[in-house]
Amino acid sequence: MQEDAAAGRSGRVDRVAFLDQLRRAPDVEAPDLVAVDATDRLLLDEAAAAIAVHPDGVLTVGDTHGALTLGAIALHGATGVRAHTDLRVAELALAANAERTGTTGFTVLPQLDATGARVVLVQAPKALDALREVAEVVAAGADPSVTVYVGGRVKHMVHAMNDVLGDSFTDVHATLARQKSRLLVATGPRPGEPSFPRSAEHPDLGVTVVAHGAAFAGTKVDLGTRALLSQLPAAGGGSAVDLGCGTGVLAVALARAGFDVLASDASAAAVASAAATAAANGVADRVRVTRDDALAGVEPGSVDLVVCNPPFHQGTTVHAGIADPLFAAAGRVLRPGGQLLTVYNSHLPHRAALRRLVGPTRQLSRDPRFTVTASTRL
Known part of the structure; x- marks a missing residue:
């Protein structure tokens, strides 16, 4: 029923229109820099069913301009989304895009806290150590049933990412690529001692x-x-x-x-x-x-x-x-x-x-x- 409500509210036809409203501001604007990329779209599509089952258990990590956080709410009916991003300008862009689209229902986390999370959407960070710290925090705090979706451009997705996730989760597999983006999906958290800082x-x-x-x-x-x-x-x-x-x-x-x-x-x-x-x-x-x-x-x-x-x-x-x-x-x-x-x-x-x-x-x-x-x- 919740899935039907979300579909009725946004509809497949409105998906592109909603995401096209998002802007990078106050981040740097340039022709080769976008507010929503193919990885954002793939993450939202692949996680849609999981969000429908756990609409109140969504955590986004590294959401550069709000596409994941706002998309989960507007397109898939998520409620009470928690969002953590490393860069301050990303928080400002999320706030600006929320106001632009009239989207509410999320909380910004100054520090990553995965307590009780069921669905985690991650824009893959550039550094493997950054991904490792995210994986460790999520594995330690999320619900045991959590599914973690880590997305990035194919050219930046290295096999070592599988190994990093595999240190904190029992099952890690890759999705098929789409528009030069790919996801790693991790389940079965294995909490361990944190290795950071x-x-x-x-x-x-x-x-x-x-x-x-x-x-x-x-x-x-x-x-x-x-x-x-x-x-x-x-x-x-x-x-x-x-x-x-x-x-x-x-x-x-x-x-x-x-x-x-x-x-x-x-x-x-x-x-x-x-x-x-x-x-x-x-x-x-x-x-x-x-x-x-x-x-x-x-x-x-x-x-x-x-x-x-x-x-x-x-x-x-x-x-x-x-x-x-x-x-x-x-x-x-x-x-x-x-x-x-x-x-x-x-x-x-x-x-x-x-x-x-x-x-x-x-x-x-x-x-x-x-x-x-x-x-x-x-």
Whole structure:
């Protein structure tokens, strides 16, 4: 009866129309970036029968712009959907699309909690460790009857994903591909000891890194961060922001140099990792960590120094313009005379954007892979 009601409310004819209303905003808009992809559609179709049986037991994970959460409600009659996504901008896009479509009946989870879940829809994360942490949390908290649907583009679905899911579930199988997307379906949760967060010492840098599964680079210190570390002031004072802080390595270095540091990232996994990294290195009293979209909560003209190792990809899509909102945010929060120190892949055309969005920009170092620049706010 519930399935009939859901079908009557939305109807197969309205399915495309509903999803076509969704937009990426406030996320980056570009011709090669979409709000709803073939994986979203496949997940919703494959899970339709399970949602009809358990309409009040749906959890979505990694829903980039709301297609899974809102689609489960509007197309399949789900109620009380819980949604967790790592990126703050995805939460904002979900809220905007809910308002646009007039869809209600969901709760956003700041941290992943799978308690009692019966149907879990997952947009496959890029990193295997991120998928492993999701699998561990779901297996530990979901109902024993849970079915987990993990979807992604075929070219990004590697066999190691089966193995990762197989560590937490007794049965894992793949669906047929459709429009270059495929699902892995997992049942039979096997709860175990959580393996995240993880930590690693880096004696060469004198830092211990703590990381959750979805944190960029995990417990490693990536080469771009290392290049930027070599150009940070050895001593200083005043206020500094580690923008897009990741696991907080730069924030720790700034705190040790004498700055009062705000470590900010749009990723829930990153801010949890950065807080743990600051604590592990004894600088938690000098580092405040916040989850924010492009420093929206920071007063204009209030910061002396910003450091940034910006992303150059959106999920699995490479797009140079993704860094521009971060550069604009730095330009907004810096006081006159304040500086942005940033690192980026040497082939990327960021110099012009830095001059336009922050101010005069000079090169501090460059090699075939990475360029470090200093931009001064006028």
